[in-house]
Amino acid sequence: MQTQRKSLVSTTLGTQRELVSFHFGTPGEGEKVYVQASLHADETPAMLTAWQLKQRLKQLEADGRLRGEVVLVPVANPVGLSQHVLGQFLGRFEANSGHNFNRSFPMPTAAALVTRIGSKWTRDARENTRLLRRAVRDMLAESTAKNEFESLRLTLLTLAADADVILDLHCSLEATMHLYTSPASWPEVEPLARYIGANGVLLATDSGGQSFDEIHTLLWNEVRALLGEMPLAAPNVAVTIEHRGQRDVSYETAREDADAIVEFLVRRGVIEGQARELPPLLHPATPLAGSEQFVAPVSGVVVYRAAVGARLKAGDPVFDIVDPLTDEVTTLYAKNDGVFYMRRAIRFAYAGAPMGRVSGEKAFRTGVLIGA
Incomplete structure (x- = not known):
């Protein structure tokens, strides 16, 4: 396991926060999986699940079972973690601007990316995927954050930009386990929904919020539309997992959820082993618009x-x-x-x-x- 610490832009005198990520496996070997937790900082069940997942990944790496790269960010919002008003935890919106931490993520535009790659586009879908992901990372690296909030978003996007699978761990207020994903990602996400016991799966190509998971598949769709006949591999598999409600914090549920994610990664070949038999899907996927x-x-x-x-x-x-x-x-x-x-x-x-x-x-x- 390697630990990386990225300093965020300091918005006010005397303050400095950092984003900590843990890196497992070997970059470039197999799929890259990006997992972050508690982008809405007060959604702590996700954070505990990520901690349990971290323990599992450390052992799996020590056992030589990783066949891909996993980047884990257990505390995806150190800014929101500091927002307490009269004892109340306010982690959904940035107090300075009022912006939701998980809305309107600023990805490079499809047109700019297509132009940047220019004549390098090929007739090979895998090569075009590599070119696109590299271009996204390069354009993000050229961006400049004006404040701590923008710095946080840019750092998270950069860590996830070239991932094959993106898992964004959240929770709701009071809720049953459920997932949000796109119709394009759903076939690949279905095993995870089964392992984790999702009681609901909500599908939308564009929910209108430009949330963290959704912007990656949206970008792929927009680039594909501009490329016309030029081939492009399937978009990143991206999903938001809602780990029940804010008060559903226990070692037992966090351990079960982390184990489900591990089984999902075993099934994808990111972790060596034999995944257990798929349990039944508790409820079929339905449109978010429904x-x-x-x-x-x-x-x-x-x-x-x-x-x-x-x-x-x-x-x-x-x-x-x-x-x-x-x-x-x-x-x-x-x-x-x-x-x-x-x-x-x-x-x-x-x-x-x-x-x-x-x-x-x-x-x-x-x-x-x-x-x-």
Whole structure:
């Protein structure tokens, strides 16, 4: 294992943070896998899973079983880790700018990349993939971050730019295990969904948020469209793993999740060995555009009628909002069949508050499909 420390741009006098990455295996030998955890810094179940994965990778490397390269960033957001206000941990948005740490990642444009490679494009898909990844890294290296926030994003992108597989570990507020990935990545991700016991898989080519995992496959699609008949290999396999809810922090679940990731890597040949038999897929993949988004129509005390992870039928009650002043109880019902895969953690709602989501088989939403 090699440890790398990248100093981030210091935004204010007397402060200096760094991003620490751990590197296993041999670069250029087999696939490169990039794993990061807790880009939203308050999503600590992901961080504990990454720590467990680190212990496994150290032993696997010592045993000579690595047949590829794995880059692990267990603490992907040292900036957000420092944001505490009156005892409350605020790790989703950068306090200085208000930007979500996992939105609008600034990748080089497809047009700029195609132009940069120019006459070097070939009729060999693998060679074109190598050229594209190198060009992405070179253009990122030429970028200059103006502040700590930009520095963090640029450092993360640079570490992941040439990876074959990108695993972005997160969690939700209160949730069942679920994944977000693209239709292009789903065939390669399905074994991971089985091993990790995903109770929901949400598919979108472009959710509108330019999140970390999505920008890599989006870039590939855009470059492919510009190249026309020029061949290009399949895009990076990229997925966001939601390790249940923020309070689901235990050695047991973190160990199980890390073991599932190891099995996935064994199956891909990144780790030598025989992967265990694939378990059944708990729930088929559904379009992110088919997920029902619940919004509180009134303010009041929230009483959930459905358990997180429950499989609901259209018409099932999902939650009540109780007004203790007027005695009015407002009940919201599911409009489609699906899994109640995530919900609000605070048991009080203001009018317009996002309350939870239920997956659905039929796409009906358009535009931006993910929240702030």
